[in-house]
Amino acid sequence: MSGSQPGLGAAHASSRSAILDLIRAAGTISRVELTRATGLTAATISTVVRRLIDDGLVLEVGRAESTGGKPRMLLQLDPSARYAIGVHLDHAGITYVIANLGGAIVARWRRPGAGSDDPATVVARIAAEIRTTITRVGVDPARILGLGVVSPGPISSSTGMTLTPPVMQRWAEFPLGAALEDAVGLSVLLDNDATAAAIGEYWSGGIATGSAFAALYMGTGIGAGIIVDGTVYRGSSSNAGEIGHICVDLDGPVCWCGNLGCVEVLAGPAAVVAAARDAGLELAGRNVAENFGALARAASRGEALPLQLLERSSRYLGVAAQTLANVLDLELVILTGPAFALAGSLYLPEIERRLGQSFFARGSHPVRVTISSNAPEAAAVGAAALVLQSELAPRQAGVRMPLELPLEVTAG
């Protein structure tokens, strides 16, 4: 039968994930209610639920009170049935999270970044980290669905990063996905860190379902993740949102990407740190992130030069936010990523001011700006969410987010 009807397997997988997602969203639900909610036949529901129970994803948790007739058996997702690991790989740091099928984060940790190490060495380090932590947390490796790995820059599904910031040049054309699959023994899903940060913000809750929002991300670089009506906007090659490399000064300085006057070369953390050094400030940090953090603290204390440098950077980030809002007609911009974790409150007033005065459709609606409460690890959370989604809604993996799955942040 299945030989002559090749569509059946896909249809079954789709029903399975739809039913699993309904059970998750409902908390507890009966087979009869699932039949009603899906429009599938009772026989199909029965078969699919049987398999979900056999696979350990769903539990029978007692009977509902009878409304006449036989009381109905209630079904519930087993949140510890499956896990996903999210890894945010960046020059300055590597952030890890483990999330369960119910959306709770069961572990989170951070280690030194890729630095100038050989990619193969870093991959071995990541594999060892993951093995150690899985054992420590006590998660059954057989229950881990896979690894979501997110990193800066344009990505290609075949090789990973195709164009990297100078500090991560050694990663260009490195087969990151294949190398990690070999080293960790799990399937790997690659994505852009700014896109993942937007997904992480969405999962962390508090964003209205119908909204158009962007996560304006600042880490080593500047980018944006875009979610509209609960769907990630990816563009034609998953490289949408590259707001760090729009031109805001035709005669500006040369950026590592090869162009003049990009937002990133004028206003990114590396530019702020370089300008501080040029002005004679001594900075003792080991990398841009540490020095940028020191400048942000000095500016917060009111020191004139750091304040002036961050205000200059804010003006350009305001233009970036305005550009995103004008092109995408946004309702909300969330400032996220490690650099906004350090300095978001210094950037917020200028970005708010700019959107208030310069968003083109301001006569129709305002654009809200908020600082993420989860800025340092939003990208890693989004990476794990992408993997969980591949189980909950495989045909839409990496595209459509579930609408009722705020992550419960349970472990520090």
Added chain:
Amino acid sequence: MSGSQPGLGAAHASSRSAILDLIRAAGTISRVELTRATGLTAATISTVVRRLIDDGLVLEVGRAESTGGKPRMLLQLDPSARYAIGVHLDHAGITYVIANLGGAIVARWRRPGAGSDDPATVVARIAAEIRTTITRVGVDPARILGLGVVSPGPISSSTGMTLTPPVMQRWAEFPLGAALEDAVGLSVLLDNDATAAAIGEYWSGGIATGSAFAALYMGTGIGAGIIVDGTVYRGSSSNAGEIGHICVDLDGPVCWCGNLGCVEVLAGPAAVVAAARDAGLELAGRNVAENFGALARAASRGEALPLQLLERSSRYLGVAAQTLANVLDLELVILTGPAFALAGSLYLPEIERRLGQSFFARGSHPVRVTISSNAPEAAAVGAAALVLQSELAPRQAGVRMPLELPLEVTAG
């Protein structure tokens, strides 16, 4: 029954438009084939088709050759069953098209623009134009579905234009939709001209189904319409694509929108004309469009100053195209609208050069740039397409385009 099941009416409307769209796409098709293609019951197909025939939208056009059993009656759309009128209202000109249900343009004409006339006067003029032409072309007024009206600037569904370029200031807050409905006696659908131009380009054919593309529109102002996977990207209030009012020079000149250094104030047709006058050129046109046309012709002949002014403008339009491509990860940019109709070939090389060198994900794929073959009237065609869509797929009106309906341009 329908009282207790409020969804039925909508479901019926949705089946009706889905079946109508299938008949249109197929050319000719039988009821049995419709049953197979939709998954609806034979009884539902029979009922809906009966009503489409009664309404004159679908014709029975003979029997298919028998493959055993009773020969099947073939159904076909009657292209002259319904018509839509598209109007592109701009300062410099008003463009009209009449399209039939099959997608053919049966009339197109152009009249002087809104100029500085009172909006009520212009609305009366549009109504008279439409009445006269309907009579001349011989279209049955009862078969006209409605009027699509597109214009520059942010739109609001209640009042029309909420923020207008200075030359159209009198239209701000004018109740355009209601006034036209009263004057013409047809339902009116309002939209942004750049968005409509993208829809017009899509309908005019030649754009791959899965592509992410933007119509970079230059008329009185500069904007963009965005279509991704056959779906118009509208953002949160139908004001997406406002690329004319992104900032490309923080200390640039003041734009009418209230900001500094917008692409439009630096590089739009009005800026080019003003710069030519400042440099001592005498221009005899009655408006910006005519003078911009004269400068484009002079530049094409190789005159130094006009060439230099248009090259300067091209650099900024190149930045606008790059910004759209970086934010949206585009595969294609189409130059359209009246100003690109006059000067597209002067802009094309610089825009191509910029995207080739500066599109951030150029390592993953190139961004093609083309000049529209339909630049002067793409927005009016798109306006008519929006209205036809409301009949062919009412639940997705103005959002999802049919994928197999290239307009056959039949009349000049």
